[in-house]
Amino acid sequence: MPMLLNPREKYAPFQPLELPTRQWPSKTLKKPPRWLSTDLRDGNQSLVDPMSAQQKLQYFRTLVSIGFKEIEIAFPSASSIEFDFVRGLIQNGEIPDDVTIQVLTPCREDLIRKTIESVHGAKKAIIHLYNATSPCFRRIVFGASKEATVELALTSTKLIRQLTKDSDSKTHWTFEYSPETFSATEPDFAIEICSKVLEAWDPSESNAIIFNLPATVEMSTPNVYADQIEFFHTRIPRRAEVCISLHAHNDRGCAVAASEMGQLAGADRIEGCLFGNGERTGNVDLVTLALNLYTQGVSPNLDFSRLHEIKRICESCNEIQVHPRHPYSGELVFTAFSGSHQDAIKKGFEKRKEGDIWEMPYLAIDPKDIGASYEAVIRVNSQSGKGGISWIILQTLHLDLPRRLQIAFSKVVQRSAETLSRELSGKEIRGLFQREYYFDEKIKLKSYSFTEENEKKNIKAVIERKEELVELAGQGNGALSSLVDALNRHFDLHLDIREYSEHSIGAGSGVKAASYVELVNGDDIHWGVGLDPDIVGASLRAVISAFSAIIGEPLADLNLSSNRVSGHAKKIPGKAEEVIAMA
């Protein structure tokens, strides 16, 4: 039997550079970077089927509407689709004056010429040149020495300079150079090659050269990348004429952290893709980076206030779905199913006043800032508790349930969720509530009147069930107790009120009263809910609602004069499925 190699023995640890002078760990992010979207280049080149021209155009317009001012639109020498797309944008006047397009080229003369030809007539363009600089690539991919690697970059830079800023073209040219595989390149060599490219291009402060320092593959922990960036930032000559750009891939899942730490370490610009699309595990997610800034009180200068729509467009163009747990944009990221989370969020919303600093249990940002409603925040399944369930009732029916009613109703919902083994929708929960507490209005309060006698209230009421009218009469200290007395006398019951509360719904002429009554009849306990424009009417209806549940059967089927209704209150008549089907 051959011995299995322990995979650990296959890998050598990445050697971080020594940087005892590092400053970045004690810094914080205070301003947004320059953003570049490479969705239409790095994102596009990694798709199973690259986007059609139509899809690229839709994507481009979306990026512009978000507010991107620098957009890498293509690798023009790759295919006629890419080349023609660039031409189309320019010729059809699709590029706003404040947007600069960027195109990528390798260090090959024919491909450089084709790339520059593609942007002919553009008002502003960034020509982005790359060659790999790490020992692994020099040795394995190019078979090239350091000198040859520098020479390749220099020859290409000079050619680009000659064809662009030294030409009589009217385009405003910016140059970007990427030492591809920077994250695996010797830091001194990265400085050496970039310094030579810098001299060859000879930028100015007003039109800086962009050095894009990619973590083409993430090699180590994000702090190691940040050290590499700070090393570069503090040693590259003519720093004022240099823009340091980051281009982090996500092989180890740390691209966001690496890009944030890289900014602390001195970077000015970020390249990435929406929702983290891009080669392999993707480029850094620009949505996450931008919205992370919001949570620190920094405006990213990108508009994600309609994130759902942006996501839909990207999913259709990339033909890749955004994961439901993806930060900020995933379908489930603002949703709490579990009881204690729901309870905390409900309390957070109750205590929050308009204009307060956002301080919400479990919610990093206000869903409204990305165009999401609060409806998805609380969803109910068998792990949910009273807090979340009563929040849904408050949001949808405007009923602010008393605590003991919350507990009672959450048991009803819990049973349904367990029976169905799935989430219940808001509509289903509303249906259960109406079914349980309005009792389908099987027994209705038709009319009532009061007279006073010796500080007591006498009630005469008529209730109806299936067109049968029943006249009741009773006496009590108040309206509720007189109706309870009338029901007890007529149906030979021992009803008593254990708890009562009320509140108004709405304001002005449309105001309504909501009343909640907990009735006890021996072992049977049930809540009733009443709604009426009048507070007394709402209270009486709440009593009838609880009474209906306690007797648990249609009124006509009772032996009205003698039989006590026995057994427990009827909570959910029939199976949960039937109730939900009725809701």
Ligand SMILES: CC(=O)SCCNC(=O)CCNC(=O)[C@H](O)C(C)(C)COP(=O)(O)OP(=O)(O)OC[C@H]1O[C@@H](n2cnc3c(N)ncnc32)[C@H](O)[C@@H]1OP(=O)(O)O
């Ligand atoms: C990290 C990145 O994302 S870099 C961007 C990668 N994007 C793409 O590759 C998408 C578009 N690419 C293409 O359409 C094609 O690869 C082309 C048109 C550029 C070149 O196609 P081909 O000529 O068929 O070559 P191929 O695709 O095999 O490319 C590899 C060759 O380019 C060389 N090469 C790779 N990178 C570079 C570079 N930056 N500069 C110069 N040459 C390079 C390789 O060493 C290899 O050379 P060899 O053929 O002498 O061994």
Ligand SMILES: CC(C)C(=O)C(=O)O
């Ligand atoms: C071309 C470069 C910037 C690149 O995409 C990478 O290194 O990941």
Ligand SMILES: [Mg+2]
């Ligand atoms: Mg890349």
